Structures are given as C-alpha cells and as structure tokens.
Amino acid sequence: MTGLLWPGDHRAGDAFSDASVVAAAVRVESVWLSALGEIGVAPRFADGIVDEAGAALADDAEIAALAAAGENAGNPIVPLLSRLRDLLADRDPDAARWLHAGLTSQDVLDTALMIVTRDTVRAIRAELDGVITALAGHLDRHRSTPMIGRTLTQPAVEITAGVKIAAWCDGVLDADDDLTALRFPASLSGAAGSRSGTVALGVAAPRDLADTVAAGLGLATTHPWHTTRAPITRAADALQGCTAALGRIATDVITGSRPEIGEFTEPTAAGRGGSSAMPQKVNPVLSVLIRRTALTAPALAALIHTAAADAGDERPPGAWHVEWEPLQSLARHTLAAARQAAELTAGLQIHADAMAGRVARHRDDIDAEHRTLGRLVGRDDIDARGDADAIVDATLTRIRQREDHP
Known part of the structure; x- marks a missing residue:
C-alpha cells in the first residue's frame, strides 16, 4: 500500500493492511481448529501448526496472488484457504x-475484520491520548487569553482561547468515548448463520464453542450477525466521528x-509546507x-x-x-489523521499577542451584544469573557476523570 494519492498514509503503518487481514484470518482458522x-470433535494437532503454515502468506507476492485469485470466489478467504491447506498438507x-x-x-x-479494526482503534486511542494531553497544556497556558469569537466568518463577541481549545478537546474526548464503547x-455462525455446520460436526454446545473461540481471539461474543451489520456500522460511525473532531481543530x-x-x-x-512554484510559502500541511x-x-x-441497509x-x-475497502480506508485514514493531529497539537504555536491585538482593534463591534444586553438590565460592567473559566474547568475535569479511569 504505497499511498501515493493519499499523502500521510504511511503514518498508518501496517494497521489494517492487507497483510494484517490475512494474518487475522489465519489466526481465526487456527483458534477454531x-x-x-x-472438545474432542477433531483430532488434536500440534500447537501453532496453522499459524506456522500461514506465516508464509505474509509475503507480498503471496498477498498479491490471493488478491488476484479472490476475484473468482468474490472474496479472499476462498483462495486463502486453498493456499493454507496446501501449506498445511x-x-x-x-x-x-x-x-x-x-x-x-x-x-x-x-x-x-473485527480483529484488525479493534487493533487499529487501539492505536487511534493511543494517539488521542497525545492530542488530549497537548490540548490540556494549551488550556492551562491560554485559558484567559482574549480572542475574537467568529460566527459565519465574522467577528462576533470576545471569547478566550481557552473556550476555543476546550471545544476542541471536548470533541476529541467525545470521539474517544465513542471509540471506547465499541x-x-x-x-462464527456457519454457512447461513444457524451454526448448522458446527452441529453437523457433533458439537453439543455450538454457542459455547463460538464463545470459546471469540475469547481466544480477544473478541466479544454475540448472536450471528451475517446480515445484521451493526458491528461494522458502529465502528464506521466512531471512526468518522473521530475524524470530524480532529477536522474541526484543523479547520480552525x-x-x-x-x-x-x-x-x-x-x-x-x-521540507514541510513548501510550494512547487512559490518558495516563500509555508503551508499548514498537517491541518490540510x-x-x-x-x-x-x-x-x-x-x-x-x-x-x-441492503444486507x-x-x-x-x-x-x-x-x-x-471503505472500512479499511476509513480506519487507516483515521489513524493517520490522529497521528498528524498528535504532532499538530503538540507543536502548535498560539500567538496571544495577535489574538489580543485583534480584540482591541474590533472592540466596538465585538462589544455590541454586551452593550445591548447591558442597557436591558441596567448594567455596564458585563464580563466579556462570559462563563469562560467554568467552561475550561469542566473540560479539564473531563480530562482528569479520563486519566483516572482510562
């Protein structure tokens, strides 16, 4: 996976790569056998025999051959099994x-797919740790830094940098909550989702067998879900929500x-941020x-x-x-973005002087709401920062609670 047309894909490394999917499929077969x-249904074979045979399938040429052969069956598992049986024989x-x-x-x-999605989500959450830690540091330093709050691109009212950063952080914390809940x-339910093959083998308690295998793979157990795709859609939603939270930071x-x-x-x-035509430019490439x-x-x-919906x-x-393929792309893209965001937030420079200067230049405009409301209540001492300190404190409390209960 070269990622030529998705700059930054290399940051996802081997997560949800074709090789990782093949390795996970081999592991499923190994634990099942x-x-x-x-339970005495099949002979007991040498420990690790399937994994050892399947190790040969990690080769790039083997994976390319499986990908090509998958067209005949419509999925890559059929040719993988054929090749794995040859190696086992x-x-x-x-x-x-x-x-x-x-x-x-x-x-x-x-x-x-559940195995590699789980592993990728773990890697994403590790990167979010860094994002949240970096944002907490910015919150401490800039909780009271005045800046202009913008609505529909125009100056609205004075806020603090702390309010903006708290909103960034709350978005990331929400995304992390959704990933954690997955x-x-x-x-493991057989040809048509009824575990009929397991029963045909003489397994007395098919659900128990499925639960045992799931535990061996570090996965949860559930009812058959061949056409009930919530495990996939929920993962997609959580990954997409994570990119939205990071994207909001990048856009700001x-x-x-x-x-x-x-x-x-x-x-x-x-070398980052350069232009092919304009040598003076330093583009915000991570955010882009x-x-x-x-x-x-x-x-x-x-x-x-x-x-x-069509299952x-x-x-x-x-x-x-x-x-x-969409799940693979979504997972890898989210991990790459999380790693870019960890770097972005750790090294982000926040220019308090520029923020304060802009507040001063637009003071008449951004105080308009306060003047109007002040006349309504007969006051001229309204704090332009509003409830900024409480907002920041609430976010910092969320961060501490997350640290105490990861």
Missing part, C-alpha cells in the same frame, strides 16, 4: 482436511494561520491533510451504512462485499 480439538494432511470445518468464508473475514464481536488552525490573522502556527519540519480526512470520512461511513437473505450478494 484448536478449539475443535480441545506438507505438515499434517489431517490438519489440512479439518481446516475450516464448520465455518464459512464470511465468518472468517468478518471476524478478521464492541468487536466474532462471527487553517483559518488562524492565515498571515493576515496570525493566531496559530503549525509545528515546522524540514487532517481536514481532507475529515471531509472524506462521511462518504466512506455512508457507503458502509448503505451496504448494511438481505442470510448472506448478501454485493452489499457485504461493499464494506471491506
């Missing part, structure tokens, strides 16, 4: 025959970093790329919801297939 052996022909017994390709792919269930930084405003400056790095992600994410989430029968033709 071991569980069948544990060299070690233990019985293991090759028992591989995947009682499962269907949707079980394996859906469960693998559940990642295994999908873009506006505030205009030279004629000069309230914010992005952290610098060698974060905003790009925030603008792209809703369409990806909407596509996943559209697919869920009929016991396995949908086409709608299920729609989900995979």
